[in-house]
Amino acid sequence: MKRVVLTSSSGVGLIHANPVDMVAPLIFRFVSGPLPTSHHLDQYLEGRKYPRDPEVQWSDLVRRSSQTGLAHKNLGLVWFCNAYGVDLIELWFDSEPNSQLLLIWILDYLRSEPYAAERLKLRVVDFDLLGAGGARLRDHTVRGFDVTERDFEAARIAWEAYRAPTPELCFGLLGRDFPKLPFLKPAMEQLLAELPSPITGLGATETQLLDLIAKGHNRTRELFQPGGLLDTRVFDQWELGPLLEGLASGPVPAIAGLDPKLATLAPHDARGRNAAYRRSRLSLTEFGRAVLEGREDFRRYNPLRRWWGGTLLTNERLWRWDPKTRSLIAPT
Known part of the structure; x- marks a missing residue:
């Protein structure tokens, strides 16, 4: 056969x-x-x-x-x-x-x-x-x-x-049954959890990044390596970098210590970008701590332009996911 x-x-x-x-x-x-x-x-x-x-x-x-x-x-x-x-x-x-x-x-x-x-x-x-x-x-x-x-x-x-x-x-x-595709609904819920929270404005992986940095894990190697501290099944190590940069490079950043040279490097310059990540020593800003504690909404102060499937997320079209109630919240 x-x-x-x-x-x-x-x-x-x-x-x-x-x-x-x-x-x-x-x-x-x-x-x-x-x-x-x-x-x-x-x-x-x-x-x-x-x-x-x-x-x-x-x-x-x-x-x-x-x-x-x-x-x-x-x-x-x-x-x-x-x-x-x-x-x-x-x-x-x-x-x-x-x-x-x-x-x-x-x-x-x-x-x-x-x-x-x-x-x-x-x-x-x-x-x-x-x-x-x-x-x-x-x-x-x-x-x-x-x-x-x-x-x-x-x-x-x-x-x-x-x-x-x-x-x-x-x-x-999430309300349908897929008998021969038993992992499809859990996967969709994990993907929906990457939409911004109605409280913090962060997705699940972004929240984990802030939490780990707050606990003293300030090196990108331990944050990005497969099977490491970051418990995410959605993004691979090459996709975590842009998420981290989004948290560190906005008008009101949540993270400090990311090598500023990253802003000048081309997206395809893998060697240069990896070196810049390795040089970084990360910490939370005061604003970042407020976001992590649910006292501030990151998206209130920082722009967003990111794809989620076929959905282009922007501050004007900001779909959110509430993990506590497992509900989707439309833009207002």
Whole structure:
């Protein structure tokens, strides 16, 4: 039986776990920045139109196969599966929010591809794929389900909700049941918790950053490292930097001590920015302490322009999330 696994970047180790012909990690990050257009996402999966196309494609992240060599290069995902006679396409996505977004996106795409849709198997991965060793991947029982039209429809509804220009439809997902997508609702609630609080104006991760700095953790390395002090499943270490800068560089900053050179460095200058982060020694300002204690609203004094799914958050369009009542609050 010829098997192909679609997964997140956390699941690349699956190639060593089971007799599988190919593991294709999907690399998009949907939890920060503007969402890619539907056209861009389709191009990623449908292969290069000409050999020197500079855009990254699904096949660029797939290693050479002992069975097919580099036959997948420059081909569309479904076209390759059909030509190679793939019998089973397995979806391995754990509960991490971005992985759940990848899952609903790829399900929505494959629903209109009959060859792939008929061969799909959804794996319910109830552990973190990132860092899971080969023994655990081989020995851990992972339930599998055939994908039905109802599952495709659930994914379509959820993906359209996340791409909508307001978070209202995503909030509505919390009242629905997704039997074969058990991690989708918890992921959506974690994402909603990153909307500004009605009291402090901060999302869940921003609040954690202030709290840790207040407790004396003043180095970005211990704040940013995977599996470290910061208990966030939404953002990766590369996405935490802009959040920290937003708290430290506004008209009334909540954080002091961030290297001022960051303001002059290009976003793509990873080496320079990492060095500046390492030089930083962070502390809370008096205003930052007032925000953390709920006595001030950070957004009252500082501008916001940040994407949440398809929603552009600004001070004029400030959707908020109340974690105590689990309620979405519309702009006033």
